[in-house]
Amino acid sequence: MLDPMSRQLEGRAAIVTGAGRGIGRGIALVLGNRGASVAVCDLDEQNAKAVAEEINAAQGKAISGLADVTSKKSIEEFTARAISEFNAIDICVANAGVIGAAGYTERRDYTDADWDITYGVNVRGLVNTAEAIIPHMAERRYGRIINISSHGGRAPAGVSTGRGTVGMPYSVSKAAAIQWTHALAIKLGKFDINVNVVCPGKLWTPMWETISMQIHLQDPDMADLTPREVFDLQIEKDVPLGRPQTPEDIGRAVAFLASDDASEITGQALNVNGGTRMN
Numbered sequence: 001m002l003d004p005m006s007r008q009l010e011g012r013a014a015i016v017t018g019a020g021r022g023i024g025r026g027i028a029l030v031l032g033n034r035g036a037s038v039a040v041c042d043l044d045e046q047n048a049k050a051v052a053e054e055i056n057a058a059q060g061k062a063i064s065g066l067a068d069v070t071s072k073k074s075i076e077e078f079t080a081r082a083i084s085e086f087n088a089i090d091i092c093v094a095n096a097g098v099i100g101a102a103g104y105t106e107r108r109d110y111t112d113a114d115w116d117i118t119y120g121v122n123v124r125g126l127v128n129t130a131e132a133i134i135p136h137m138a139e140r141r142y143g144r145i146i147n148i149s150s151h152g153g154r155a156p157a158g159v160s161t162g163r164g165t166v167g168m169p170y171s172v173s174k175a176a177a178i179q180w181t182h183a184l185a186i187k188l189g190k191f192d193i194n195v196n197v198v199c200p201g202k203l204w205t206p207m208w209e210t211i212s213m214q215i216h217l218q219d220p221d222m223a224d225l226t227p228r229e230v231f232d233l234q235i236e237k238d239v240p241l242g243r244p245q246t247p248e249d250i251g252r253a254v255a256f257l258a259s260d261d262a263s264e265i266t267g268q269a270l271n272v273n274g275g276t277r278m279n
């Protein structure tokens with residue numbers, strides 16, 4: 001069946017970072033399905049290529065490539081390529097994110113490396129991604145920048161309190177992503193560039209597989225549960241709607257913010273979390 005909103009982004013072009021899997025993949029597929037051309041990039045070039053192939057196979061239009069958002073040069077090069085392939089870019093989704101440094105599941109408490117990598121990707125990565133596209137959008141006096149934060153950026157998370165402090169750098173970096181969105185929206189309003197942020201709740205992606213494994217290994221109360229059971233318990237206890245979100249749920253929220261229906265919305269943080277946080 002045709003998606004009833006299928007023409008919503010006809011004629012638009014988008015960049016999505018970290019789009020090789022998980023939420024980024026879901027966002028790229030929804031944007032492609034709604035008629036946008038999509039430049040799919042990721043640290044994992046093969047995954048990005050596979051997502052672009054999925055979009056092209058479904059009669060969409062996509063290109064793919066490697067882009068490391070922690071490197072200004074890398075994201076600038078990919079952005080320049082996307083602009084030249086599609087003539088213009090209307091939508092930029094800064095989705096790439098990390099939960100922490102290598103060895104996350106094996107420790108209860110954060111290390112310097114957790115602070116460095118979460119700030120490098122989840123904060124500086126958003127800044128690098130926006131800075132790569134702002135000159136182009138400002139010149140065209142049109143643009144939609146959509147950042148991906150987390151409900152963890154709204155309030156420290158956790159049904160499981162026995163897991164230690166290892167999740168703190170992630171939550172703090174995601175709060176910074178919200179503040180970055182507010183500041184950028186004020187700065188770019190005069191160019192008709194809307195900047196918003198989506199705060200997903202809990203989705204069973206490789207990121208939550210890592211979190212669940214950490215809880216399973218580090219919280220004695222959760223030791224008898226498998227990682228998937230840990231996740232399901234979080235959903236049962238923490239989510240009023242009683243179910244996890246899907247990458248497509250996040251993609252539909254992004255598509256709305258990228259559409260003309262959202263032209264008067266800027267500087268906002270949109271929760272897509274089944275009710276876990278209401279601020």
Ligand SMILES: NC(=O)c1ccc[n+]([C@@H]2O[C@H](COP(=O)([O-])OP(=O)(O)OC[C@H]3O[C@@H](n4cnc5c(N)ncnc54)[C@H](O)[C@@H]3O)[C@@H](O)[C@H]2O)c1
Nearest residue numbers: 018022023043068069095096097150200202203205206207
């Ligand atoms: N899964 C959840 O429940 C959840 C909840 C709230 C927010 N989020 C956020 O949504 C976004 C996507 O999360 P996910 O669950 O799909 O995670 P994921 O780990 O499944 O996927 C993240 C993707 O980002 C890519 N990436 C990592 N570092 C990168 C870099 N330096 N440059 C470019 N790409 C890089 C990875 O290669 C991967 O493809 C993240 O920002 C995450 O913080 C996820």
